[in-house]
Amino acid sequence: MNRDDLLLKQIQPLLDYFDQLIPLNIDEKLLVTELFKPRLYRKRQYVLQEGDICNQFNFIVRGCLRMYKVDDKGDIHIIQFAAENWWLSNIGSFHDRKPSDLNIDALEDTMVLQISHENLLSLYTKAPKFDRIFRVLIEKSFVSLQQRLLQNISSTAEERYLTFQQTYTELSTRLPQTQIASFLGITPEFLSRLRNKQVKRKS
């Protein structure tokens, strides 16, 4: 397999993703292949560190990232997980070119396809279809964020955990409970007790 084939194989999941939203023509596919770069992050590695400007828009090919805020007490609050075929970046920092107050790091070894701010602008210019694609994609993220907020203001931890299990079935078994707890906004101990209750109820 030569260099081009390898690159194509790495980019394929992203092309598939776009194609499913809105079919691409060959020129658009070529553009994507040019402008997105594959990159491997290893477990625990930072993708974005507080204080830096978020310069990449990330599409996850495999693995899992988390975006979180560290509060004054030093506690971590996970805003979002992103696994296969999800997008993640600090959109605020990315668009306004201002230092990020959030961190992104890898919960597993993670392969992403990333496009820089500059290249994304150039993509929009050269192929306006991507304006639409990225609008759709951000709307999707927006909706799931809204649901999460709603959940948070209206439900107990137990209900939130249940919803999490239903919405992200795979993640709920794949990720360490500590991470899920931090996502739900409870302590790992309490989550452990909730799960215990679940198990007992079933038997």
Added chain:
Amino acid sequence: MNRDDLLLKQIQPLLDYFDQLIPLNIDEKLLVTELFKPRLYRKRQYVLQEGDICNQFNFIVRGCLRMYKVDDKGDIHIIQFAAENWWLSNIGSFHDRKPSDLNIDALEDTMVLQISHENLLSLYTKAPKFDRIFRVLIEKSFVSLQQRLLQNISSTAEERYLTFQQTYTELSTRLPQTQIASFLGITPEFLSRLRNKQVKRKS
């Protein structure tokens, strides 16, 4: 503690380091505080990746970095370790602004203070004393590099290991043997046998 105090506390080890070489006046200290940025790298995280231009000069506050070359076979050869109060960067790449053929990554969670190429030039211009400081500091690195080379062309693996133990007593217990082996240019297995021999000889 407010933001400025925090920053000052983080920068202090570097100010102390400079002060010990050549005392700084208040303006110079202020410059250092402005131009060096603290940054945390996590274990295994890249500080510099082959192909990128080395844009930072790093002072290690705590933790440990390694700089290494990956050869055609994919084997790793460690050129330098750098722990507390040492400097590390790919000077060739840094000065000539050309892609690095070496990698730097973190063996432990590591806090560095780093100055960008641009800011270092500006530091030299604004406070020429730093020309002297950085000359001295590079001379020190140069000397230890020379000694290492001499060792390598003139000694057996066993002798090299002994010298390593004497020169970097702490590192020789702190770092995994795999890393030390790669630094000495032998296999971890062989290092294990050398150590075994040492232990037996003592008893």
Added chain:
DNA sequence: ATCTACATCAATACTATTTCTTGATATAGT
């Protein structure tokens, strides 16, 4: 005032990952 939904702390248990050791066998240079 007490009940519910959570938190905190500490100890322990469990699991996975990393690191080290050992034996067997091979090779290149003196």
Added chain:
DNA sequence: ACTATATCAAGAAATAGTATTGATGTAGAT
């Protein structure tokens, strides 16, 4: 042939990460 070293594979040991449990505490709702 001997010495210094490598390679490969298996297993042991050490460390780090994750989960569970008990005891105790607290704020807000009823």
